[in-house]
Amino acid sequence: MSFNFYPGARAAVLSGLFLATTIASQAHEFKAGDIEIDHPWSRATPEGARVAAGYMVLKNNGTEPDRLVSITGEIGSRAELHEMTVNEQGVMTMRPLADGLEIPAGGEVALEPGSYHIMFLDLESGLKEGETFTGTLTFETAGEVEIEYHIDAMGGGSAHDDHGSHGDHGSHGG
Numbered sequence: 442m443s444f445n446f447y448p449g450a451r452a453a454v455l456s457g458l459f460l461a462t463t464i465a466s467q468a469h470e471f472k473a474g475d476i477e478i479d480h481p482w483s484r485a486t487p488e489g490a491r492v493a494a495g496y497m498v499l500k501n502n503g504t505e506p507d508r509l510v511s512i513t514g515e516i517g518s519r520a521e522l523h524e525m526t527v528n529e530q531g532v533m534t535m536r537p538l539a540d541g542l543e544i545p546a547g548g549e550v551a552l553e554p555g556s557y558h559i560m561f562l563d564l565e566s567g568l569k570e571g572e573t574f575t576g577t578l579t580f581e582t583a584g585e586v587e588i589e590y591h592i593d594a595m596g597g598g599s600a601h602d603d604h605g606s607h608g609d610h611g612s613h614g615g
C-alpha cells in the first residue's frame with residue numbers, strides 16, 4: 442500500500458473547504474514492517490506554546506511483540522513518550538516511559554488524550570489547525586519510519602471521533 446499526499450501542492454490549487462474534504466478522505470496511515478501507524482494527529486496550540494502532544498493508534502500485525510523506543514518531530518528539538526495517569530485526588534500527572542511502549546503481537550495500543558501520548562518539547566512555534574508536520578518513530582524490530590501528523594483544532598475534544606474533520610476514520614473508538 443502506498444501513501445501519496447502532497448499537502449503543499451493541493452493547498453496551492455484547491456479551496457480551503459475542498460482541501461479539508463480531501464484530507465478527511467485520505468487513508469492516513471503508515472507502515473513499518475509489521476507495525477501499522479493509524480492516523481497520527483496533534484492539536485493546534487496557542488502562539489508561544491512550548492509543548493504539543495502527538496496521538497495515533499499503533500497496530501502490530503506480527504507474531505512477536507515490538508516496542509516503540511524513540512521519537513522525533515520536526516516541530517521541536519525533543520520528543521518523549523509519556524503516560525498520563527490520574528491519582529486518587531483527581532490530579533493528572535505525566536511520566537516519561539523510560540523503556541518505550543510495547544505493542545503486543547496481534548494487538549494495538551492507542552496513544553490518545555488522557556493516556557499514552559507523545560510529547561513534543563521545545564517547540565519552535567505554535568501549531569496551526571489544518572497544517573501537518575513530519576516526525577519519525579523507531580521500533581525495536583520494525584525500525585524507523587517517517588510519519589505525518591495532522592493538526593486538529595485547539596481543544597478539539599478528548600474523544601477524537603467527536604469532531605468532524607476526520608470523521609471517515611471510524612475505527613478509532615476502540
Ligand SMILES: [Cu+2]
Nearest residue numbers: 523535559560
Ligand atoms: Cu506528556
